[in-house]
Amino acid sequence: MKLKLRWPSSRGWLFAAVTGVAALALPYVLDAHVDHGFWDHVPGWWAWYGGLGCAVIVVVSKALGKAWLQKPEDFYGESDDAS
């Protein structure tokens, strides 16, 4: 499996920076803190979790697919477009 990524444009960077920083700052601005587990002590935990979780889901699923699960469309000896 090859890692193919798209680097955002400068406008994309700007958008990401503004919204990302705003989202990360929200808990401090609104002083909304909770303590339900270790994760609530990690600053911006849910941002990390969303971003890295998404990356892990894509990479692991694609790797599983390439190594094992993905098969040609006629794998079961029948075409899907049969009518």
Added chain:
Amino acid sequence: MRPDRKRHLLGLSLVVVAVAMLVAWQVPGLAAAAPQDDHGGHGEHAAGGDHGGHHGRVIAPPLHPDPVPVKTWPPALILIVGAVLLPLVPVRPLRALIAIGLPAYALTVIWGLPDGARLVVPIAGHELHVLEADRLSLVFGKIFALVGVIAGVYAFHNGDRRQQVASLLYNAGALGVTFAGDYFTLYAFWELMAVSSVILIWARDRADSQRAGRRYILVHLVGGAVLLFGIFLHVQSSGSILIDRFAPGTGGLAAWSILLGFCLNAAVPPLGPWLPDAYPRATVTGAIFCSALTTKTAVYTLLRVFPGWEVLAVAGVIMALYGVVYAVLANDIRELLAYHIISQVGYMVAGVGIGTTMALNGAAAHAVCHILYKALLFMGAGAVIQTTGREKLTELGGFWHRQKLIFGLYMIGAFSISGFPLWNGFVSKSMVVSAAGHVHWDWAFLLLMLASVGTFLHTGLKLPYGTWMGEDRGIQPRRAPANMVVAMAIGAFFCTLLGLAPGLLYQYLPYAVDWDPYTAPHVIEAVQLLLFTFFAFWVFVPMLHGEPTISMDTDVLYRKSAGWARALFVTSVGRLFDASEVAVRALARKVQEALGNPVRLVPGLRALPGADGERYDVDGSRLPLTVPISLLLLAFLLVWAVSRWS
């Protein structure tokens, strides 16, 4: 060893190790070590009764409202009678209107049922509880009837009598199971669902739909047989046909068989490959009923019979992630949505497994919300198929500006399923996830949050991006029938309404609700999670294009082995019959030859002139006239002698 087989082994062992680690690491472990304080809980309000006690987890008490005898028609019967009479209506729009009106009427009947309503019909020495309503069955009954109305509007333009009758019967099956108070009623409607839903797959009239439908019905009949086996065992051991809870871990083989039957319909892996196999091949309108009814009926039965079974919590979390992995690989848009049914039903199954009042409320609420937004998503995908004739990501893209309204309505469904604040998924999903937090099952909490990252990634980003945006392939979609858009708008309305005013949903849930999803920390958590998922999607988008492949699921076990099974049960039996026929014919020929001239078989007679031929020759084998005359005389003498003697 062949490299292919090596890969299979490696993949399988990875999955087994992962599952074993999950099971070994958790279920009793962290829960037992969990502090028994009451700070825990994810959210500002802890549902009463969720804390303290065994493992910090108190299973919600069963609902046993005081019975109120009623004399109304069971909602399922209304639909069945309607389905029987419907094909006789000659006017097409009128037929379509009736197909909408019947579930609407059933909905009003359900709305009028009091908590505890009961209708008992004595049949063959048994009392069948054909209608038993409590707060759990009422909320499911209402949503099943409501989605019947919405899907009916969506199918208004479709005059196919088969599909109209099948959808009504299918809806009747779901309502029958929901209000069944005894196992026999439940089983009858369970099978009605299987045989009517398969019509909606076959009605697409394509060869692959025929094949998928055959697999679908076979799998469901096997599942039904396992369920029936469990019911027999249960009735034999308990002496009662009434449906009641099994306390976690009790009930032995009967409970496990019933659980297995329910789990097959809930599409719990590895029993679930029938769902992504069949639903993408159903008709455009039929798939809406499929997406709403079978799995959610199974969730309802699990909620009724198996709350608090920890194995379901593990299974639910695995399901939630399993659907996500396959959705990355899916190319067919409705297959992607189908895998996300499995993922979303995972939350509900996990809720059943957690078993607290909050978790059961969450599972029921999520079922309601899921039925609404998943129907909306399937309606969006169906509209794409209807207007473009294409259903694969590799063939779609770049026409959102030519289909803005459908695209927009789909996105409301996508925001709902992804748990965006303001939409219904945010309310119901967080109830289940927070219920895991409340009982300090941190593993379930974190993994379910990870699955919701995957949900947004696929249903909210990959599918709409690949279908409507991305590369412009010059697709000019036809106009979608107005009724399709209206049905989508109704779905979108309810998704938004329940998101903005969750109290409307709370009042119908089985237990009292004390949960406010709109707290600052919870909203911020959702915003951060979804925003950064979006960023990661943006970077990874080149890896998320559709690929012209299919994904191997556990149905490989019965689809690939079909050749061997045919060799064993069809070809070899055929050969045996052929060989026996040849042998029997050869034997018959020998007998015929041997008996062609029986005279030859008697050594003394063979010497007669002309008696040795292949065939019996009357003249050649005839005895001289003296022989019969002598025999006749001899007989006469014998008779005379005997008569004299006596």
